[in-house]
Amino acid sequence: MTDAALSPEKLGAQGTSTEASYQAPQGTWHELRRRPVFLLTGGCALLLLLLAAAPGLFAGWFGHGDPTVCELGHSAEGPAPGHPFGYDVQGCDLYANVIHGAGASLGVGLLATGLGLAVALVLGCLAGMAGRIVDSVIARITDVFLGFPFLLGAIVVLNSFTTRDVPTVAGVLALFGWPTMTRVVRASVRSVREADYVVMARSLGASQWFIVRRHVLPNALTPVLVLATITVGGVIVAEAALTFLGVGLQPPSISWGLQLAGAQNSFQTHPHLLIFPGLFLSFTVFVLITFGDTVRDALDPRGR
Amino acid sequence: MDHTTNHTTAKAPLNDPLDAPLLDVQDLTVDVLSRSGAAQRVVHGVSFTLHEEETLALIGESGSGKSISAMAVMGLLPATTARVGGSARHRGTDLLTLPEDQFRALRGRRIAMVFQDALSALNPTLTVGFQIAETIRAHEGVGRREARARAVELMARVRIPDPALRYRDHPHQFSGGMRQRIMIAMAVALSPDVLIADEPTTALDVTVQAQIMELLAELREETGSALLLITHDLGLAAGTADRVAIMYAGRILEQAPVQELYDRPAHPYTRGLLAAVPRLAGDTDDLTPIPGTPPGPGLLPAGCAFHPRCPDVGERCATQEPMLLPALPDPPARLVACHYPLEVSGAR
Numbered sequence: 001m002t003d004a005a006l007s008p009e010k011l012g013a014q015g016t017s018t019e020a021s022y023q024a025p026q027g028t029w030h031e032l033r034r035r036p037v038f039l040l041t042g043g044c045a046l047l048l049l050l051l052a053a054a055p056g057l058f059a060g061w062f063g064h065g066d067p068t069v070c071e072l073g074h075s076a077e078g079p080a081p082g083h084p085f086g087y088d089v090q091g092c093d094l095y096a097n098v099i100h101g102a103g104a105s106l107g108v109g110l111l112a113t114g115l116g117l118a119v120a121l122v123l124g125c126l127a128g129m130a131g132r133i134v135d136s137v138i139a140r141i142t143d144v145f146l147g148f149p150f151l152l153g154a155i156v157v158l159n160s161f162t163t164r165d166v167p168t169v170a171g172v173l174a175l176f177g178w179p180t181m182t183r184v185v186r187a188s189v190r191s192v193r194e195a196d197y198v199v200m201a202r203s204l205g206a207s208q209w210f211i212v213r214r215h216v217l218p219n220a221l222t223p224v225l226v227l228a229t230i231t232v233g234g235v236i237v238a239e240a241a242l243t244f245l246g247v248g249l250q251p252p253s254i255s256w257g258l259q260l261a262g263a264q265n266s267f268q269t270h271p272h273l274l275i276f277p278g279l280f281l282s283f284t285v286f287v288l289i290t291f292g293d294t295v296r297d298a299l300d301p302r303g304r
Numbered sequence: 305m306d307h308t309t310n311h312t313t314a315k316a317p318l319n320d321p322l323d324a325p326l327l328d329v330q331d332l333t334v335d336v337l338s339r340s341g342a343a344q345r346v347v348h349g350v351s352f353t354l355h356e357e358e359t360l361a362l363i364g365e366s367g368s369g370k371s372i373s374a375m376a377v378m379g380l381l382p383a384t385t386a387r388v389g390g391s392a393r394h395r396g397t398d399l400l401t402l403p404e405d406q407f408r409a410l411r412g413r414r415i416a417m418v419f420q421d422a423l424s425a426l427n428p429t430l431t432v433g434f435q436i437a438e439t440i441r442a443h444e445g446v447g448r449r450e451a452r453a454r455a456v457e458l459m460a461r462v463r464i465p466d467p468a469l470r471y472r473d474h475p476h477q478f479s480g481g482m483r484q485r486i487m488i489a490m491a492v493a494l495s496p497d498v499l500i501a502d503e504p505t506t507a508l509d510v511t512v513q514a515q516i517m518e519l520l521a522e523l524r525e526e527t528g529s530a531l532l533l534i535t536h537d538l539g540l541a542a543g544t545a546d547r548v549a550i551m552y553a554g555r556i557l558e559q560a561p562v563q564e565l566y567d568r569p570a571h572p573y574t575r576g577l578l579a580a581v582p583r584l585a586g587d588t589d590d591l592t593p594i595p596g597t598p599p600g601p602g603l604l605p606a607g608c609a610f611h612p613r614c615p616d617v618g619e620r621c622a623t624q625e626p627m628l629l630p631a632l633p634d635p636p637a638r639l640v641a642c643h644y645p646l647e648v649s650g651a652r
Contacts, residue, residue, distance in 0.1 A: 197427045200426070200487070202380055203411055203417040203491075204416060204494075205409060205410070205412035205413065215427050218430075219427070
């Protein structure tokens, strides 16, 4: 119990306010707005999203915006006027291809993370709110999935598909990505469900479903959203790795992973084939992970 | 008001809900369960009756079981960590055996609770007005607009300045006293006839404490509800309560009308408490602390729980637990659980 002891000293001077230790959501936003790293990475993330959503806006900057217009005669030639990144093995404009590749990479990243997050929210809430039996069952299933080596599992499952486009690859990556997020959701749901405002809501006759929807989820969401931001970067790397190994996306998809795979045999003689898609991939992952880290630091007072 | 009820024996359930007392708690026990399933009793057969339009103060030190008793009556203790026994009848309906969905319909509407720390008892992500309005909407199925109007009205009733403007503010934008008012507004939103206030002013400044207690007393008067005030503050209870029950180690040791209890405490523990309260006129050097510390739940002494610290300990105290029985100087309104209640000098 938290009440003050019944002693003479305390009868006169009781504690005042706990405001100092309290971290308001508005305070976090205020804190974030003043961090240059947050503004920079946030801006870059937005730019990348725009790139993925509307590659046409950027691909045509140097006059050759169509990634499928190729001249085999220029195969693997280096940068030239109008073609700042040069040509790929098929003689297509590499710049246009790299720009169009953002869509597949970010698409897989966001879709897989979104699917995993949805599963994690449902299972994490169930595990956190329901009784011990449901909790144990979900915890064991989570453990089983965490036991699979991520890449190996994905390779095995992807090998059984004949067509591998963005949704299938994203689905398979989500299949192995949800357990970590589920654990985070469960942990934060469990800490929120003991909160005084949940007890207060129950004392006013709120139902379990109402409490989950209105009080538990909104307050338990922050840590998992931060994790999800970081996961997007990880998934993009995984997609590129799988595609490089030949079990990820297939042509006619355009992705950085495919471009890296295409550069495999010739990157010693034509390094630009590896460098440009690789730069974009690394940059994207770096931006997303740094963005997630900044948000986490701002939300976690212990990190200050 | 009827104070002649014998509080120590459980009564047969009354058939007519109008004749039944507003809230009748009999032989309430709470066992806290550890993960391994071992049970530890923290409330040992607490009985009290709350009558219409009455304020009963439950006073005790930290860990005396007063808050957990209130939580048990509200049905807020999780079944996985606590087992509740005895009965708590609201107008004859035993809340403790009521199916959860029926109990839920009573919570908020018939019996509501104000918590100690309003900052943590309000959802930080929602505006206060929304939280009040939603309570009304969830129970009465009124429209958004009407719920909003009633929430603003409630905020005005608990004296929030500019209620229509402050409707859109979040909990952290309010001062401690204002937040407590918001929580009180939520608790009385559905006009419950029993209001339980669990240390409603402990987290507040002394000046604000008085205002909040005044507000609670006023609202109780206006709505004709009954108030169960849980506190460790004897002074606070003196100004508000009609009757007082003193708790120690999960038991009620003494219960009496407020003036009688403060003027002529019959239990040695009550007398010890009163001797330890600083008075404005007095010298703080005159304060007499009670020697020792209260026992933890697992370390209860045999017999009377207070006997190791009692200045008037007798031979029966160590072996036999005293019952809560009507006692001098003013039975039957006074109940005392002591083998040797004080023969108070100057009593009638």
